Each structure stands twice: as C-alpha cells, then as structure tokens.
Amino acid sequence: MLQDKKLNTVSAILMAVFGLILVIWAGSALKITAIVIGVLLLLEAVALFISYFQDKETPKLIEGIVSAIIGLVFVIKPTFIVSIYPFLLGAVIVVESILHLVQLFGTSVKTGRTWGLIAANVVLLILGIVIMFNPFTTMTVLVRVSGIVMIIDAFLGLLFGVQL
Numbered sequence: 001m002l003q004d005k006k007l008n009t010v011s012a013i014l015m016a017v018f019g020l021i022l023v024i025w026a027g028s029a030l031k032i033t034a035i036v037i038g039v040l041l042l043l044e045a046v047a048l049f050i051s052y053f054q055d056k057e058t059p060k061l062i063e064g065i066v067s068a069i070i071g072l073v074f075v076i077k078p079t080f081i082v083s084i085y086p087f088l089l090g091a092v093i094v095v096e097s098i099l100h101l102v103q104l105f106g107t108s109v110k111t112g113r114t115w116g117l118i119a120a121n122v123v124l125l126i127l128g129i130v131i132m133f134n135p136f137t138t139m140t141v142l143v144r145v146s147g148i149v150m151i152i153d154a155f156l157g158l159l160f161g162v163q164l
Contacts, residue, residue: 012157015150022147026140031078038074038081041067079136086135086142093128097121 048064074081100121131138
C-alpha cells in the first residue's frame, strides 16, 4: 500500500513537471519532439543500412534511404514538420465540413436537428480554415492545453495518492 502511494506521488509529480514544460515551452517542446523523431528515424536508417550490407536485401536499402531522408527533414526543419500536421488536419476538417454541408442542404426536409448540424458544420468549417492558416499557433495551443490537462491529472493523482 505504501509502495502504491509513493508510486502515485512520483507519477503525479512527473506528470505535473511534463505538463508545466508543455505549458511554458509549447513551441520548443514540439520542435524537440520532431528532432527526437528525426534522430530515431536516422538511427533506424543506420540499422537498415547495416542489415542491407549483411543480407543484400534491396527493400532494406530503399527503406533505409527513405528513413534517412525523412529523418534528416525532421532534424533540419522541425518547425516545418510541426506546421504540416495542423495544416493537414485543417484541410481534412474543411473538406469534411463542406461535404456534410452539401449533403445537409441537399435534404428536402429541414428540421431543428438539420439546422443544428448545419450550424455545427459551419463552425467546423471556420475552425478548419483557422487551423490551416495558423498551423503553428494551433499546435502551440493544443500542446498547452495538453500540458494543462497533464497538470490537472497530476493534481488528481496526488489527491488519489492521499486517499490510499
């Protein structure tokens, strides 16, 4: 029981620290994450190249080259990588909203529910456009919100640890 309480406390403190890091240094945390992923891809590329030279299997060489190129892009241009994700997310939201709106306006009967769905899709369309034109800000806000959620989770974890 005491071991569980200590584990919960340590876990909650680590969660709070990581949450604070995300809240305070959201942009840096995103860039560092992209760089770490890039380094991991480069390490994978090295392992694939070594494997290729041992086995002479062409797919391993191709996969190694692709991993190396993607890894280099992640390491050299982390801000670009971070900005791509929200842009693509925004584009998907815009397309989905437009498709839903076309379907909703195509229905002959407009009920209160239909108008509610139309309003919701218009809001989503606007949010998608905002995300597409402010991708880095969107990611920074998302990371900060994630950090706040982690801090709340840590606080609740500490309360739970006290209850044990």
